[in-house]
Amino acid sequence: MGNSVRVLSTLALKGAVARLAAAYQAASGVAIDADFAPTLALLERLRGGEGSDLVILTRQGLDEMIGEGRVARESAVDLARSYVGVAVKAGAAHPDIATEAALRAALLGARAVAYSRLGASGILFAQLIERLGIVEAINARAVIIPSGFTAEKLVSGEADLAIQQISELKQIEGIEVVGPIPLDLQTPAVFSAGRMAASQRAAAADHLLRYLSSADVAPVLRETGLEP
Numbered sequence: 472m473g474n475s476v477r478v479l480s481t482l483a484l485k486g487a488v489a490r491l492a493a494a495y496q497a498a499s500g501v502a503i504d505a506d507f508a509p510t511l512a513l514l515e516r517l518r519g520g521e522g523s524d525l526v527i528l529t530r531q532g533l534d535e536m537i538g539e540g541r542v543a544r545e546s547a548v549d550l551a552r553s554y555v556g557v558a559v560k561a562g563a564a565h566p567d568i569a570t571e572a573a574l575r576a577a578l579l580g581a582r583a584v585a586y587s588r589l590g591a592s593g594i595l596f597a598q599l600i601e602r603l604g605i606v607e608a609i610n611a612r613a614v615i616i617p618s619g620f621t622a623e624k625l626v627s628g629e630a631d632l633a634i635q636q637i638s639e640l641k642q643i644e645g646i647e648v649v650g651p652i653p654l655d656l657q658t659p660a661v662f663s664a665g666r667m668a669a670s671q672r673a674a675a676a677d678h679l680l681r682y683l684s685s686a687d688v689a690p691v692l693r694e695t696g697l698e699p
């Protein structure tokens with residue numbers, strides 16, 4: 472695209488960026504040309520030489536890109552915090568997940584649990600079921616997707632519970648977010664943005680970075696399941 476900023480973003484920010492794109496283009500005259508994938512997949516693409524003006528990754532992923540000289544250190548900014556949550560199909564009963572014991576019982580009581588192999592939520596959930604001592608029981612009937620949105624498996628009827636970042640769960644119609652996994656069982660993921668060092672549109676990328684980290688954007692982040 473001609474007058475645009477190329478953005479590679481983690482899936483967790485897809486809802487927010489999609490909501491903001493039209494308003495940003497109307498105000499600035501610059502379009503957001505965005506592509507979304509899990510952070511691990513984006514890191515692989517960036518290391519493979521794919522070009523971008525701006526990236527939105529987990530803080531850990533962004534720090535790796537800064538360390539490799541791919542992202543300008545001075546441009547880095549934290550945008551949002553996100554928690555991993557549990558969802559059910561719209562209209563289904565909401566299980567009790569308020570405590571470790573309740574969550575364990577809810578997971579064991581589900582016909583199938585959908586989670587992602589890639590991304591912060593999938594890594595957290597794999598560690599969590601190991602901690603709870605239910606790896607074999609859950610994985611024997613889990614629906615594990617390589618990437619994408621786990622809540623789609625609720626709509627299709629393949630799973631009773633879906634686990635993912637709340638901001639990712641909320642991007643699928645026909646589901647309801649039960650709530651976050653107990654906060655003492657998880658560390659929130661921090662999503663951060665930075666300008667690619669090789670960007671040919673540095674000024675436009677920096678302008679978009681300032682917008683995404685501004686107070687004006689905070690309400691949209693909250694509505695899409697993120698904490699500014």
